[in-house]
Amino acid sequence: MTLPALGWQGLVVLATFGISLLIATYCTYAERVIAAFLQDRVGPDRAGPFGLLQPLADAVKLFTKEEFFPAGANRALFVFGPCLAMITALMSSAVIPFGNFLQFGDTIVHLQGIEINVGMLYVFGIVSLGVYGIMIGGWASNNKFSLLGAIRAASQNISYELAMGLALIAVLMMSGTLSLREITLQQTHVGGGWHLSDIFTWNVFKQPLGFVIFIVCAFAETNRTPFDLPECETELIGGYHTEYSSMKMGLYLFAEYVNVFVATAVMSVLYFGGFNYPFQYEFLDFLTNKTSLSADWAHNIFVLMGVVAMFAKIFTGIFFFMWVRWTLPRFRYDQLMRLGWTILIPLAIFNILLTGGLITFGVIQ
Amino acid sequence: MESLSKRAKVLEKKPMTLAERAYLPAIFQGLSITMQHFFRAATKKQVTIRYPEETRPFSPVFRGLHVLKRDEAGRERCTACGLCAVACPAEAITMVAGERKKGEENLYREEKYAVSYEINMLRCIFCGLCEEACPKAAVYLQADKMAPPRFERDEFIYGKDRLVEPVTPDNRSKRGIQLTPEQADKLRAQLA
DSSP states (O other), X not given: OOHXXXXXXXXXXXXXXXXXXXXXXXXHHHHHHHHXXXXXXXXXXXXXXXXXXXXXXXXXXXXXXXXXXXXXXXXHHHXXXXXXXXXXXXXXXGGOEEXXXXXXXXXXXXXXXXXXXXXXXXXXXXXXXXXXXXXXXXXXXXXXXXHHHHHHHHHHHHHHHHHHHHHHHHHHHHHOOOOHHHHHHHSSOXXXXXXXXXXXXXXXXXXXXXXHHHHXXXXXXXXXXXXXXXXXXXXXXXXGGTTOOHHHHHHHHXXXXXXXXXXXXXXXXXXXXXXXXXXXXXHHHHHHHHSOOOHHHHHHHHHHHHHXXXXXHHHHHHHHHHHHHTTSOOOOXXXXXXXXXXXXXXXXXXXXXXXHHHHHTTSOO | OOOSSSOOOXXXXXXXXHHHHTOHHHHHHHHHHHXXXXXXXXXXXXXXXXXXXXXXXXXTTOOOSEEEOBOTTSOBOOOOOOHHHHHOTTOOEEEEEEEOOTTOTTTBSSSEXXXXXXXXXXXXXXXXXXXXXXXXXXXXXXXXXXXXXXXXXXXXXXXXXXXXXXXXXXXXXXXXXXXXHHHHHHHHHHHO
């Protein structure tokens, strides 16, 4: 890789970082507005137009709150917990392809932090690490409610990671690769033909059962309602972040939204064709042949539209997460475990067998 | 045993069907309900009253903060008869009566007037019995004002300084409702 290319790639990494944080920031606002609308309320509308500056006001509030350390808490781990939660949440967005590559003459810029051929495994590894942030924070608080929340988080994540991984194996069997970029590129037709079928090349139509299992597990992995047992206000006060205040609390809340962002991004890459959009090749054809743009710029506009499509899918996903949160009540702990172990895992294994059978008999590739 | 009313319902406890056990149909039903509310919030007028800009209108028969009225010539109507204090079930009203001196005819309507007139707003239950007892139509409970919260208890004892209606027509009220500019002009013409 040449030096300017490295510089560009660094910019992409920084942009990914910034966008993750920005989206997490505005998720706090979106969550409140969506909650309000779903409940026939108004929502935050005081800070700035439509309350758009509300996240800023919240950040100022969190920064100026008292830094509180509970008596008997392990201070080092108490600080380390939220840091770890935030770091792992941010790290996982590094391998997500937000678009194909931009071209400036000889320089090619991939719109992806890092392209590694084990992208999916990397995401999985990092997401599994994320639960340590919650566990360490909950344990270091020296509070029984925090500890209970932490234990719940740990057991819940372990249970649902299994089903999630099994649901993914079916996708990987079809794609034959772990690279998120490759998986995205496979979900499209190349060349001529009727391109509305671009949509039907998305994995969600080939793996409907796997997708349902994956999305249920994604809710559990990000600790969102109906699986937000670790923070469960009604039983555990605030769960693992009961003792946290100020920006350490903010980091936990932020990490949750970054996790939601990453989960929806992974979901759109795996099941909704990532940066592919309907009629994309006709659009490229139009740009190159019908307009006076150079070949590079025609390609770049085509790719940037893909980035827009990717973010549209992500925002739809985030909206869905919030929509579900304000619709479904929380599961009971035993229901959660029964759903994970006796329903989702057998279903996921059945899905693998089904996919294997269909591939063997050549129905799908 | 036969039930007394014969209205008891027999509840059948059936095992859940597959669709019920799969959660998903019920979940989609719930999602569609919340989505309807989402679009209703975006299109229909919301019931929320955005407080500092909008206020909920009081009922026309609302009984709020008391006022001691003046007559058309701007004289205090109260004659300190004490009927309001007698009528008051909460014993919130105290007054000291005095005799009108010569030259004070433009201040007090009757020969006897209230030198001091105090209502303890913490005792008052805003029942309106003082208003009904008053033979001189002097005390009214305003329909648009409430006793505001304060820090000290003694600040809730309202004396004549805060009870008696202001002299200027623009600040006058008609049964507690602020006069419109036209009404104020009419009153000013009467007074002149």
